[in-house]
Amino acid sequence: MNENTENTRVSRRKLLKGGALAAGATVAGSLAAPAVVAQSPVVVKMQTSWPASDIWMDFARQYVERVEAMSGGRLKIDLLPSGAVVGAFQVLDAVNDGVLDAAHTVPVYWYGKHKAASLFGTGPVFGGSANTMLAWFYAGGGADLYRELTQDILKLKVYGFYGFPMPAQPFGWFKKPVTKVAEVNGFKYRTVGLAADLMQRLGMSVAQLPGAEIVPAMERGVIDAFEFNNPSSDMRFGAQDVAKNYMLSSYHQASESFEFLFNKDFFDDLPKDLQAILKYGVEAVSTSNTALALNAYSADLQKLQKDHGVVVHRTPKEILDAQLKAWDQLIPELEKDPYMKKVLDSQRAWVERVVFYELMNSPDLALAYDHYFPGKLKL
Template identity: 45%
Template sequence: MAKAGALPGDKTSRRKFLSGAAVAGAAIIAAPSVVEAQGPVRMRWQSTWPSKDIFHEFAIDFAKKVNDMTGGDLNIEVLPAGAVVPAFGLLDAVSGGTLDGGHGVLAYHYGKQTALALWGSGPGFAMDANMLLAWHKYGGGRELLAKLYESIGANVVSFPYGPMPTQPLGWFKKPVAKAEDLNGLKFRTVGISIDVFTGLGAAVNALPGGEIVAALDRGLLDAAEFNNASSDRVLGFPDVSKICMLQSYHQNAEQFEILFNKTKYDALPEKMKAIITNAVEAASQDMHWKAIDRYSKDYSEMQTQDDVKFYKTPEAVLKRQLEVYDEVVAKKAAENPIFREVLDSQIAFARRATQWEQDTVVGRRLVFDHYFGPDGASKKI
C-alpha cells in the first residue's frame, strides 16, 4: 500500500526526473565549452584617421567598449587610415568584406551619394550635432540612412554616434574679414562643404585628414579646415599656420560613423547586436565628454605655447555661408529625390526641436562673463 500523500508510480517518475535533470545539467556544463571551442568572433577594422589623431583614439575607445562588454566574445582590432585602404576607400572596403568594419564620417562618402553628407555637413538647420543624432534615432533618420545605403548597394550597417562641436572655418595665412577673402583660395574641405566653399569662390581640394598639413606646407593648399583643437594640433596645423578662424556653419552638426559589414553583422547573435547598439550610445557620450576635456586643453595650449591667434568668423561670412548652402541643397534636392526626403525630414524635426531649445535653454554667455570675463576675473566665492 502506498504511503499517505504518495501516488502510484512516484518512484518511477522521480527516477525519470532525476535522470532528465542530470542530462540537462550536463548540457548546461558543456555549453560554455562549445563557445570556447568556437572561439571569439574577431573583426578587423580600419579608421579613416592617422594613428596619432584623437579621432583614431575615439575609434579604439569604441572597440574596447565592445570587447569589454562582450567579455571578449567579440574582439575588434582597429587599424589606422591607410593600413588596408585609403581613408576615402573605407565604405567600399567594408561593404565588400575586405574589412569587417570601420570608423569615419558620412561626409567621406559624398561621392557615392550626396544625401549622405546631410548627416553633419552643413548648418544643421540650427541643430547641434547632438540634436541631429536625436533626429537620427527618433525622427526618422535611421530608416532614411538604411534606405540610402540600400540605394547605392552598400552592404553595410551604420551607427552614427559621437556629436562633434562646431568646427572652425579653418586655418589661413591671414584673418578672414569678409566672404570675398575666400575667393580664389586653394582650400580643403569635404562633403556638401565642397559645393559651399566652391560657391564662395574657393578652389576646393577634398583631402583626408592625414594629408592636409603636408599639402599646406608644400603650397598645394592656401587654407584648410579639419575639425578641432586636439586633432589640428597633433596633425601639425600650428607648424604651417598661426591663424585659425573659429565658428562656421559648414560643419556645425557633424558626428562620427561606426560601420559594420552587413553580412558579418547579421551573423552575430542577437545578444551581441544588443551589446553593440548600447556600446555605440555609451561611446557616443564618452566621446563627447573626452572631447570637452581634451579640446579645451589643446585650445588653451595652442595660444600659450604655439603662438596661434584665434579669431571669430565675421557674421557677414556666416550669413553668406547660409545663402550659398541654401542654393546648393535646393539644387541637390531637385536632382535627387532621396536627398529631398532627408532634407524635409531634418527640417521638420529641427523646426520643432530648435524652437523648444531656443525657448527653454538659457544663454550661458552672461554666466561666463560674470565669473571669467574682465569684470569677473577677480571674483572670489
C-alpha cells in the same frame, strides 16, 4: 566579391555556428564530465579613417574597450588606422566587400557615391546642433532614411550606427586672419563633402583631402587654407606649423557625428546579444567620446595659443551670413533629387519643432560665462 572574400565569410559563419554548437555540447556533456570547451572570441576587423596618432583613434579605442568588456571577451576588435588595409576614403567599399568587418569613419568620406551622404552630418544648418541632428537620426526618422540610402538606393551590404555629436567644426586655419567674404575669394581651401560646394559659392577652389595629406599640401602651396575638425586633431598633425590664425565657428560642418559601419553578412551572422553590444556600444561610447573631446579640445586650444603662438579668432558675422546665403543657393539644387528633398524636408520639420524648444528653453550661456569670467569672450 572575390572567392577569397566569400570563403572568409563562410568560414566565419561556420566558426560562429560551431561555437554555439560547442557551447551546447558542453552543457549536455557536463553531467558526465566537468571539462569546459572554451569558445574563441569573434574577431572584428575594424579600420578607421584616421592616422594612428589622431585623437579620433583614441575615440575608437574607447569603443573597443567598451565592446570587449561588455561582451565578456567574446568579441575582440582588431582596430587598425587609416591606410592599414585601405585609404581613409575607401573604408565603406571595404566593409561592403567584406575586406573589413567594420569601420570607424564619417559619412562625408563617401560623399562621392551620393551627395546625400553629406546630409547625415555635414549638410545645411537649419539651426540645429550636432546633438539635435543625432537625435533626428535616432528619433526623427533619420535612421530609416539612412537605411534607404545605403541599402535600397546604393545597394550596399552595410549597417551604420551614429555616435558622438561633434562640436561645430572651425572655419579653419589661415596664414592671415580674414574679416570679409571678399578676402577668401580665390583661396585654395581644403574641406570635404557638401562643404566643398558651399565654399566654392564663397569664391574658393576646393581640394578634398584626408587629414594626413593636409599639412604637406599647405607646405607645397597646393592649398592656402584648410579645416579638418578640432584643436586636438589639428595640433597633432601640425596645423600650427603651417598657419597661425585659427578661425572658430562656421556653418559648413556643424552637425556631424561618427559613423560606425558593419558588413551586413558579418553582423547578421553574430548571435543577437553580440549584435546588440556592437550596436548599443555606439550609444555608450558617445558619452565617453564627448567627455574626452571637451577635455582635450579645450586644453589643446589653450596649448595652441600659449605654446605655439596661434591666434584664435571667431569667424566674423559677415562670413557666417554669407555661408547661410550660400546654403540657400545650394538647397534648391540638392532638392532636385527626390530622395535628398525627402531627407531635407524631414530635417527641417525636426529642427523647426525641436530647436524652437531648445532655444526658448536654453539660458544665455554666454551671458553667464561673461558674468563669472569677464573680459575673456571677444564676440
